[in-house]
């Protein structure tokens with residue numbers, strides 16, 4: 494089942510490349526152009542410079558401070574631990590984008606990244622009724638690195654891009670079930686129409702949800718050169734640390750796309766693990782190629798649980 498997902502998923506990613514530029518329906522032309530061209534030109538860059546330069550001046554969050562799960566500093570993985578990490582059973586990790594009803598203009602491929610609210614609620618209820626407990630990236634990390642025990646029937650819920658409705662659904666659906674989510678934010682969109690505001694991101698963190706990094710403007714990490722690492726990783730990481738008051742330790746690759754060259758760059762910048770989509774993990778760096786599946790609308794709670802069992806071993 495897992496392998497059967499690879500080819501259509503890879504194709505869907507190509508479709509998503511164009512779709513995601515409109516994720517959450519942000520249509521500001523100049524900023525979109527910067528996403529497409531990723532030219533790093535000064536005009537597009539200045540739009541977030543004020544916030545990011547303020548972040549850069551902010552006091553660095555202490556390394557040993559509590560992370561989003563309330564834990565102390567996360568342990569570094571032991572040298573040669575990749576094989577033991579690969580050997581542990583994979584924990585199901587679900588990836589969501591937009592949570593809204595379909596529109597006539599939504600293409601078939603776009604619908605992979607949109608889930609109607611009723612379907613999302615049914616899926617969360619299905620997980621709860623089946624006894625699943627949500628975990629956060631720090632818990633997954635400690636499980637993978639040290640074997641620390643997880644709650645029974647663990648699952649991780651991840652939300653990419655920072656669409657504003659994700660905030661509402663945390664409150665109307667997740668919080669009543671005592672579920673927690675991990676929100677991977679692209680910082681160019683913070684405070685823009687259709688995306689979460691900084692204070693909403695802060696509130697999610699304060700409520701015990703996890704905030705992670707999803708780059709500055711959703712550019713594919715496989716294409717980064719030179720100062721792109723500073724622009725796409727370092728500065729937005731600082732920005733999110735300023736917003737949340739917490740260290741930002743986890744990363745989700747835009748489009749799920751990664752290559753081995755990106756991994757040391759993430760390590761050098763203090764990111765402890767990274768999440769892709771459903772392609773095979775890198776046996777040398779499984780912490781930086783953690784698998785997730787995109788959950789489309791139309792799956793019932795029972796179908797979702799079945800897919801989880803088939804996709805994570």
Ligand SMILES: [Zn+2]
Nearest residue numbers: 653654747748
């Ligand atoms: Zn994304």
